[in-house]
Amino acid sequence: MTVLAELKNLTKNYGNRTVLDDVTLQIEEGEILGLLGPNGSGKTTLLKILAFLEKPESGEVKFQGETVTEKNAEHMRLRSAMVFQRTLLFSNSVYYNVAYGLRMRKLSQNAIKEEVKKALRLVKLEGFEKRSAKKLSGGEQQRVALARALILKTRLLLLDEPTANLDPKNVQIIEEVIGTINRELKTTIVMATHNMFQAKTLPQRIALINDGKITEIGAPAEIFGKLSKNLAIFAAVENTFTGTSKATDAGTTIVDIGNGVQIEATAQRQGATSIFVNPQDIILSKRAVASSARNVFKGKIIEIFDLGTLVKLKVDIGKPFMVQITKRSFNDMALNLNAEVFIAFKASSVQVV
Amino acid sequence: MNPILDGIQKAIQLIFSGDPTFYGVVYRSLLFSGVATTLAALWGTPIAMLIGLREFRGKALIKSIFNTLIGIPTVALGLILYLVFSRAGPLGPLGLLYTPGAIMLGEAVLVTPLIISIMTNAIEAVDPEMMNLARTLGASESQTSIAILKEAMNGVILGNIAGFNRAVAELGVALLVGGGILGTTDVLTTDISLYTQRGDLGFAIAFSIILLLIVFSINLTIIIARNPKILAIFGRSPQ
Numbered sequence: 001m002t003v004l005a006e007l008k009n010l011t012k013n014y015g016n017r018t019v020l021d022d023v024t025l026q027i028e029e030g031e032i033l034g035l036l037g038p039n040g041s042g043k044t045t046l047l048k049i050l051a052f053l054e055k056p057e058s059g060e061v062k063f064q065g066e067t068v069t070e071k072n073a074e075h076m077r078l079r080s081a082m083v084f085q086r087t088l089l090f091s092n093s094v095y096y097n098v099a100y101g102l103r104m105r106k107l108s109q110n111a112i113k114e115e116v117k118k119a120l121r122l123v124k125l126e127g128f129e130k131r132s133a134k135k136l137s138g139g140e141q142q143r144v145a146l147a148r149a150l151i152l153k154t155r156l157l158l159l160d161e162p163t164a165n166l167d168p169k170n171v172q173i174i175e176e177v178i179g180t181i182n183r184e185l186k187t188t189i190v191m192a193t194h195n196m197f198q199a200k201t202l203p204q205r206i207a208l209i210n211d212g213k214i215t216e217i218g219a220p221a222e223i224f225g226k227l228s229k230n231l232a233i234f235a236a237v238e239n240t241f242t243g244t245s246k247a248t249d250a251g252t253t254i255v256d257i258g259n260g261v262q263i264e265a266t267a268q269r270q271g272a273t274s275i276f277v278n279p280q281d282i283i284l285s286k287r288a289v290a291s292s293a294r295n296v297f298k299g300k301i302i303e304i305f306d307l308g309t310l311v312k313l314k315v316d317i318g319k320p321f322m323v324q325i326t327k328r329s330f331n332d333m334a335l336n337l338n339a340e341v342f343i344a345f346k347a348s349s350v351q352v353v
Numbered sequence: 354m355n356p357i358l359d360g361i362q363k364a365i366q367l368i369f370s371g372d373p374t375f376y377g378v379v380y381r382s383l384l385f386s387g388v389a390t391t392l393a394a395l396w397g398t399p400i401a402m403l404i405g406l407r408e409f410r411g412k413a414l415i416k417s418i419f420n421t422l423i424g425i426p427t428v429a430l431g432l433i434l435y436l437v438f439s440r441a442g443p444l445g446p447l448g449l450l451y452t453p454g455a456i457m458l459g460e461a462v463l464v465t466p467l468i469i470s471i472m473t474n475a476i477e478a479v480d481p482e483m484m485n486l487a488r489t490l491g492a493s494e495s496q497t498s499i500a501i502l503k504e505a506m507n508g509v510i511l512g513n514i515a516g517f518n519r520a521v522a523e524l525g526v527a528l529l530v531g532g533g534i535l536g537t538t539d540v541l542t543t544d545i546s547l548y549t550q551r552g553d554l555g556f557a558i559a560f561s562i563i564l565l566l567i568v569f570s571i572n573l574t575i576i577i578a579r580n581p582k583i584l585a586i587f588g589r590s591p592q
Binding site for chain 2: 048051053077078080081082088090091092100101104105148149152
């Protein structure tokens, strides 16, 4: 495996705060590396350093064997591209945005036109050239930002939470694009996420980062397979809880996650356990419904997130659970803050770490 | 007849007469102030970018100084420039005093702090992460600065319009360094002053009407540009 980029004993401070603490990391050519960690763990800074946008206090950054210095950073940046967590767009057309990097590289007008068309097709935004970039929906804007980076066909692509706060349709499109360019263009990708499900499926390797340090690195199966306290720290990851497991006579496991909440899971475990439940697997109702679901809890809606066609609700059943329903259901059920609701999910929906 | 009513009648006649002397004055006002604003924008834009794009010690102080200079009384600046342009002054040899050049240069100096202040604010209002965006897409440092300037373009334009407004409406600088010489260096403001003192109300009122029209339409444009919703009362949708 060739090493494309390397960080050696890298430390980065913002004022008094150490954001990256003696980080050593190798990025292998052609891989998708997932960076999994809570907010404030240093993911974004790590990506910015790999994008040669930030200079470390100490340590070395190497790219394709060359050390990155202040002098050659501008030149090196032509070989990597970063897509930021917050969608940043130029106040101009979609075409202007997507073409920007190619204009900087002085491609001919005709060539740019062709490439923009292809890039927009890839992110399923054909025909959007003349639209005003800032007037698009959140998902469309993020796809424009992605196309704008992909079109440059850089060796390294850095994605900071590429699908955060997007609805499933956009998430799927973006995840497909990421997979495609890695397979077909062999682009090396480092993506930061706090979405456990994304971290499981896209990357070939995952690095766990917390408090500016990389605590573990390995294949997803490895990382998720073994019991790991590190994963449980992710309060930001939805519906992740730590608890104690006890087997039942029926062959299932009861996991006590605290505050009197006992979750039944089909997976077999004993002792300290981490579990998570996909918000999409949880059913919400206003009355207790008799069903085959083993996990039924009464709770109160404590937060509402409007995502356009979908709504995410934080329901407190003793522990906070995120539930995802369609906007239509949300309206039909006339839900609001503090409403009393029931959540239900099957024992088989409980993913055990 | 009442001299005021008489004056108003004469003014209306003048405005619609197409009189070349009259319109020569309007032309000079627009020309001198237009050139002055352009000059101020030319040297003010790089300064605004230097201040707006970076953090440095003394930044707040420099911004305060420019802010303070915005309010300089035009006649005081006029006097300072007069002393500079006069034969005894440092720029005396250029022979600028009482020429159109002096007015253009003088008004440029007058509106520079205003243009710089507005532009600097507009540049600072642009999300600083846009610089990282430009850089990661391959822009050099100068290309990055231009990208930010483009994002701040609304503020840049507004700054220039405000500068022009200030230049066209001022009296002190034009009078003291230009002299208000009829046919050469007289502008709307100097003539309003001159004709009023002479008791020639017709001309004074006519020039005032034009000047007010210019200034109010500029101000209205700025207000609408800042808040397009105002147009909604006409049933138009704001853009």
